[in-house]
Each structure stands twice: as C-alpha cells, then as structure tokens.
Amino acid sequence: MRLSAVLLFCAASLTLAGGVSVRSLLFSSESASNFVTVQPQKPLDLSAFTLCLRLATELKTEQREIILFAYRTKYYDELNLWRELDGRIGLYLSGDGVFFQMPPLGSLQTHLCITWDSLTGATSVFMDGKKSLTKIYQKRHNVRSGGQIIIGQDPDEYLGGFDANQSFVGEISDINLWSNVLPDTVIKAMADNGNTVQTGDVIDWSVANLEVTGQVNVVNRDM
Amino acid sequence: MRLSAVLLFCAASLTLAGGVSVRSLLFSSESASNFVTVQPQKPLDLSAFTLCLRLATELKTEQREIILFAYRTKYYDELNLWRELDGRIGLYLSGDGVFFQMPPLGSLQTHLCITWDSLTGATSVFMDGKKSLTKIYQKRHNVRSGGQIIIGQDPDEYLGGFDANQSFVGEISDINLWSNVLPDTVIKAMADNGNTVQTGDVIDWSVANLEVTGQVNVVNRDM
Amino acid sequence: MRLSAVLLFCAASLTLAGGVSVRSLLFSSESASNFVTVQPQKPLDLSAFTLCLRLATELKTEQREIILFAYRTKYYDELNLWRELDGRIGLYLSGDGVFFQMPPLGSLQTHLCITWDSLTGATSVFMDGKKSLTKIYQKRHNVRSGGQIIIGQDPDEYLGGFDANQSFVGEISDINLWSNVLPDTVIKAMADNGNTVQTGDVIDWSVANLEVTGQVNVVNRDM
Numbered sequence: 001m002r003l004s005a006v007l008l009f010c011a012a013s014l015t016l017a018g019g020v021s022v023r024s025l026l027f028s029s030e031s032a033s034n035f036v037t038v039q040p041q042k043p044l045d046l047s048a049f050t051l052c053l054r055l056a057t058e059l060k061t062e063q064r065e066i067i068l069f070a071y072r073t074k075y076y077d078e079l080n081l082w083r084e085l086d087g088r089i090g091l092y093l094s095g096d097g098v099f100f101q102m103p104p105l106g107s108l109q110t111h112l113c114i115t116w117d118s119l120t121g122a123t124s125v126f127m128d129g130k131k132s133l134t135k136i137y138q139k140r141h142n143v144r145s146g147g148q149i150i151i152g153q154d155p156d157e158y159l160g161g162f163d164a165n166q167s168f169v170g171e172i173s174d175i176n177l178w179s180n181v182l183p184d185t186v187i188k189a190m191a192d193n194g195n196t197v198q199t200g201d202v203i204d205w206s207v208a209n210l211e212v213t214g215q216v217n218v219v220n221r222d223m
Numbered sequence: 224m225r226l227s228a229v230l231l232f233c234a235a236s237l238t239l240a241g242g243v244s245v246r247s248l249l250f251s252s253e254s255a256s257n258f259v260t261v262q263p264q265k266p267l268d269l270s271a272f273t274l275c276l277r278l279a280t281e282l283k284t285e286q287r288e289i290i291l292f293a294y295r296t297k298y299y300d301e302l303n304l305w306r307e308l309d310g311r312i313g314l315y316l317s318g319d320g321v322f323f324q325m326p327p328l329g330s331l332q333t334h335l336c337i338t339w340d341s342l343t344g345a346t347s348v349f350m351d352g353k354k355s356l357t358k359i360y361q362k363r364h365n366v367r368s369g370g371q372i373i374i375g376q377d378p379d380e381y382l383g384g385f386d387a388n389q390s391f392v393g394e395i396s397d398i399n400l401w402s403n404v405l406p407d408t409v410i411k412a413m414a415d416n417g418n419t420v421q422t423g424d425v426i427d428w429s430v431a432n433l434e435v436t437g438q439v440n441v442v443n444r445d446m
Numbered sequence: 447m448r449l450s451a452v453l454l455f456c457a458a459s460l461t462l463a464g465g466v467s468v469r470s471l472l473f474s475s476e477s478a479s480n481f482v483t484v485q486p487q488k489p490l491d492l493s494a495f496t497l498c499l500r501l502a503t504e505l506k507t508e509q510r511e512i513i514l515f516a517y518r519t520k521y522y523d524e525l526n527l528w529r530e531l532d533g534r535i536g537l538y539l540s541g542d543g544v545f546f547q548m549p550p551l552g553s554l555q556t557h558l559c560i561t562w563d564s565l566t567g568a569t570s571v572f573m574d575g576k577k578s579l580t581k582i583y584q585k586r587h588n589v590r591s592g593g594q595i596i597i598g599q600d601p602d603e604y605l606g607g608f609d610a611n612q613s614f615v616g617e618i619s620d621i622n623l624w625s626n627v628l629p630d631t632v633i634k635a636m637a638d639n640g641n642t643v644q645t646g647d648v649i650d651w652s653v654a655n656l657e658v659t660g661q662v663n664v665v666n667r668d669m
Contacts, residue, residue, distance in 0.1 A: 024357065026356070026357055026358070026359065028359060056354075056355055056356035058324050058356070106324070106326075107323055107324040107325060107355045107356055108326070108350060108353040108354065108355055109353060109354045109355070109356070170356045171356035171357050217343075217345075217357075217359055219343055219345045221357070221407065222404075222406035222407050222408070223406075223407055223408065247580065249579075249580055249581075249582065251581070251582065279577075279578055279579030280579065281547050281579070329547070329549075330546055330547045330578045330579055331548070331549070331573060331576040331577065331578050332576060332577045332578065332579070393579045394579035394580050440566075440582055442566055442568045442580060444580070444630070445627070445629040445630050445631070446630055446631065
C-alpha cells in the first residue's frame with residue numbers, strides 16, 4: 001500500500017508537470033479605458049464562494065489602491081476585491097469591506113484566493129497557499145446575480161465610471177470562482193503545483209469567454 | 224505506460240540527485256580585464272529564447288550596475304542582461320531595454336531565467352522558479368548571429384571596451400540558452416532540483432567551450 | 447536495479463519523516479564559563495570538510511560577535527566559525543578568515559553549513575539549504591589533529607581564555623562534521639527534511655560524547 005501511494009504521488013506530480021496553458025491578461029499601463037469582461041459559466045447567486053487568481057504588479061504599497069476583481073450589479077459592488085492603499089487585501093460584498101494585512105504583492109506572481117461562507121460569515125485569504133486568520137463578515141448575506149464581471153477597472157456604475165487611479169497595472173490570470181469554500185489543502189495544491197487542479201464552477205478560466213476593451217494583451221502562460 | 228513514465232521520472236530525479244557537477248565561474252575582484260568567452264553549440268539566430276543562469280554576488284543594490292550576460296555583434300548589444308543600479312533586472316535586445324523589479328540578488332545563489340518570444344513580444348523573468356509579470360518587448364525582432372558571448376564584462380565593441388565599474392564580481396554558473404520559451408514548470412523544476420534537468424540547445428553549459436582571460440577561477444559545483 | 451533504488455529512495459524519504467530525535471544545547475545566558483566539549487569519532491586531520499549545525503540566537507547583528515564552533519590546537523585556531531559583529535559568517539583556518547554576507551541569524555532555527563576543499567580552496571556557506579557564492583580560501587592548507595572541539599566559548603588557549611562577550615547564547619544542535627565536501631543536494635535535503643540524512647564521519651552528533659561544563663541544558667529535539 002505504501003508503494004502504491006508513492007507511485008500515485010509520483011504519477012500526480014508527473015501529470016501536473018505536463019504543461020497546462022492558461023490565458024493571462026497584461027495591463028501594461030494605467031488607464032480608465034482598458035478592461036476585460038468575463039462571462040461566467042452560471043449566474044453569481046452565491047451563499048459561499050472561493051475566488052482565486054494569480055497576479056503580479058509593480059505598483060507599490062502606499063502608491064495607490066488597485067482593483068483586482070469587480071462584480072457589479074446595477075446599484076451594488078456585489079463582490080469586489082482590492083489591494084488597498086496600505087497594502088491590505090479588501091473584500092467588499094455590497095457595503096463596507098473586510099480587510100486582511102498580507103505580505104506585499106510584487107512583480108513575482110502571487111497566487112491569491114479568498115473564501116467566504118454566508119452561514120458563518122467566515123472569510124479567509126490565502127496567499128501562495130498560506131491561509132490568513134479568519135474574519136467574520138457579512139453573515140447570512142447573499143451575492144446577487146445579474147451583474148457584470150470586470151477585470152482591470154472598478155466600475156462605479158454597471159459598466160463605466162472608471163478611474164485610472166484605481167486601475168489594475170500588471171499581469172493577472174487563472175481567475176476561477178467556485179460556489180463553495182474549497183478545502184485549505186486544495187488551495188495549497190493549486191498554489192504549489194502552478195495550475196488550477198480544479199477549475200471553478202462559476203468562472204472556469206479555461207473556457208470562460210473574455211471580451212477585451214482597449215489595450216490589454218492576452219498571452220498564453222504555460223503552467 | 225503511466226507507470227513506466229513514473230519510474231522513469233523517479234529514476235531521473237534520483238540520477239539527478241546523484242550529483243551532477245557543473246563548472247562555476249568565480250570573479251573574485253572588480254576588473255576591466257577578467258572575462259570568459261563562451262562558445263555556443265549553434266549560432267544565436269533567435270526568434271525566441273530562454274536564458275538561465277545561477278549567480279551570487281555581494282555587490283549591493285544601489286552600489287553599481289552589473290553585467291550578467293553579454294552577447295554582442297559588431298555594432299549591437301544583441302542580448303545583454305543586467306542588474307541595474309536600482310536593482311531591477313534589465314534585458315537589452317539591440318536598443319532600449321525592458322526592466323523588471325525583483326527581489327535583490329545577494330550572496331546566496333539565485334536561479335535566474337529570462338524568456339522572450341518574438342511573435343508576441345512576451346518577456347518574463349523567473350527568480351528561483353517564481354515568474355514575474357510578463358511585459359511586451361521587441362515584438363517581431365530577431366536576435367542576430369555572428370557575435371561573441373562574454374561573461375564578466377560588458378563589451379562596448381566586439382570584444383573590448385570594458386569598464387571595471389560594470390564588471391561582474393561573484394559567482395556565476397549553469398548558463399544555458401534555449402532557442403524556445405520553456406514551460407514555467409520546467410523552469411521551476413530547474414530552480415527546485417538544483418540542476419538543469421535539460422541543458423540548452425544553443426548554449427549547453429555541460430559541454431560549452433569556455434575560454435578564460437585574466438583572473439577567473441573555474442571550479443566544479445556539485446548540484 | 448534502478449527501480450529498487452527508486453523505491454529505496456522513496457522509502458528512505460518516508461522513513462526520515464518519521465521523527466528523529468537529536469540532542470540540543472541551550473546556552474541561556476552570557477558567560478565565560480559555560481561550554482561543551484565534543485569528542486569526535488576520529489582525529490581532525492582534514493584536507494576538506496563539511497561542517498553543519500542548527501542554531502538560533504536572540505543576539506542581534508551589530509550587538510556583538512558570537513563563536514559558533516571552535517576547534518583549537520595548542521597554538522592555532524584550527525577551524526573556528528563565527529557570526530561576526532556585522533552579521534557576516536566568518537571561517538578561520540589558522541590565521542585570517544574568509545567572510546560571507548548572509549541573511550541574519552535569528553530566534554528561528556537556521557540550518558548552517560560550511561564546506562571547504564584544500565585542493566581548490568573552494569569555500570561555501572549554506573543557509574537553510576541555499577548556497578552562497580564560493581570563495582577561494584586557504585588553498586593547499588590542512589586542518590591539523592590534536593586539538594579540542596568546544597561549543598559555547600572561544601578558547602584563546604588550548605582550553606581556556608574565554609571571553610563572555612564572544613560566548614554563544616541561544617540553542618545549537620545537530621553538529622556534524624564530515625571529512626569531505628557534501629553535494630549541494632545532500633545539504634539541501636538535510637535542511638529541508640529537518641534531519642541529518644547522513645551523520646558526520648568526523649563528528650557524528652547522534653553518538654558523539656558531549657561533556658558539559660557550567661550551565662548548559664541538554665534537551666532532546668524532535669526533528
């Protein structure tokens with residue numbers, strides 16, 4: 001049994017090393033016009049989620065805030081993820097946010113996940129597979145469907161009202177969204193193995209339709 | 224088939240752990256006269272490349288710039304890699320460079336790779352297997368053959384015009400150059416396993432002819 | 447044969463994770479009287495060596511120098527390892543030392559190794575498995591037998607002349623000495639796996655006779 005476990009382990013490593021290729025978005029300069037809309041696989045009607053992405057940016061802490069992920073319905077920022085001015089990761093589910101002090105993002109790729117569960121309000125951030133402390137946030141809330149997912153800009157209306165000073169500059173890829181909280185070990189495996197292992201049921205980055213507006217390079221990234 | 228692949232993989236790991244030995248170049252002091260020329264396995268006529276090396280230096284950021292790799296034809300710096308004064312990694316393909324903010328190089332060995340692809344212009348740096356953001360640089364350019372590869376000095380002419388203030392001081396080894404962009408996982412494996420796994424098709428460090436001028440120690444390094 | 451070696455290798459990795467226990471020396475306060483002598487398995491007549499140990503200290507860089515390992519014959523500091531005042535790691539083989547800029551030691555355990563080879567003079571430091579640049583030092587020298595190994599104090603004579611301001615304060619363990627240069631991969635494995643994999647042929651910490659003088663706690667440390 002021990003032997004077969006070893007072989008299974010090796011086989012897994014081998015398969016993963018095989019070379020998955022994912023699309024990666026390059027935002028080369030600050031703008032209020034460059035962005036990408038993402039078409040999810042199903043509506044964002046969520047009582048729990050795991051959002052993961054890989055990103056690198058040369059914008060420094062204290063330089064300015066950066067929008068990492070925006071999902072907005074007509075009147076609400078339903079699920080927005082920020083790198084705050086002071087370097088904290090901020091999550092906003094319709095209203096005031098919850099914040100996590102984290103090691104700084106930088107020009108080397110970081111694997112970032114955030115998990116949230118309506119039932120308990122438990123919210124955690126994972127950086128390169130390492131889990132933050134858990135905070136209680138928006139217990140019994142629900143993320144509502146009918147909105148638009150935007151990468152690169154923070155919409156202050158349904159699809160517009162962009163501010164260059166909040167735009168994303170750098171590279172972002174492998175954005176997956178699940179309608180449940182993934183186990184810590186699964187998130188760690190994603191971070192370590194350099195590929196998604198699983199893709200999201202809500203946003204599946206391997207097939208999601210992307211629509212580019214403005215100057216955004218879409219390159220393939222071998223994982 | 225999968226099983227045999229697994230065993231091959233394990234065997235490979237084992238073999239590699241067994242002690243590959245590579246030549247390592249020690250530049251003990253600043254000079255305008257110590258350098259090593261490297262004879263490639265084939266001409267550097269490149270529409271894509273991966274350049275990897277291992278290095279350590281006690282020269283600090285903000286102390287001065289350092290040449291890491293120079294390939295010069297008669298009139299052009301065809302493929303030059305620098306640690307800039309401010310600590311950024313700079314790549315120059317005939318003309319202005321592209322720059323990457325990186326964690327500082329230091330006296331502990333760093334595995335450094337840079338990949339470039341003419342078709343898309345996608346350029347990325349890898350430090351100890353971790354990938355930087357991608358930048359678009361010199362799309363549709365071609366690196367030209369007929370030049371000279373020099374380690375330790377920056378030639379301002381075909382083979383001369385050296386400046387001690389730009390010379391490399393420290394240890395550099397395992398310099399391999401491929402004519403394609405290697406997958407991220409292959410680069411990560413090289414960094415993690417402490418060996419090359421593959422050697423370059425353009426520069427194969429295991430066999431490349433090295434010619435030392437001046438005071439450079441060539442030692443063997445067990446990987 | 448290759449297959450069985452593979453399985454053996456995998457099995458070994460598995461076994462090693464099992465929980466080796468080693469003796470660990472606690473030096474709780476500064477003194478000129480607390481020290482431990484170590485009885486080696488064979489005389490220190492060395493034309494090459496690898497010295498490894500694990501240590502943690504709350505003494506800060508710029509606070510003072512710290513002796514890490516002392517092997518002294520009647521008139522010479524034959525093989526002394528220091529954390530210098532400025533934080534560098536210094537090795538002294540009878541005379542002036544060689545110095546390596548390193549990340550700071552601290553209150554978290556660091557695995558530290560130093561390798562030296564008489565034939566080439568190649569000297570390198572490893573911190574947590576990461577190799578420094580190599581320096582050329584004391585080529586064709588020989589470490590002489592007939593001395594005394596002391597942990598915790600720097601003897602200015604055969605066994606005495608201690609200075610509290612140079613004493614070791616903190617925890618030190620798993621001190622092994624080999625009469626050859628170990629491959630980088632073996633040193634990395636020791637650092638990563640949290641155990642020695644091999645024990646030294648000159649000092650084998652698992653069996654070496656230790657004699658405590660003064661206030662030094664000897665505790666068991668599970669690896």
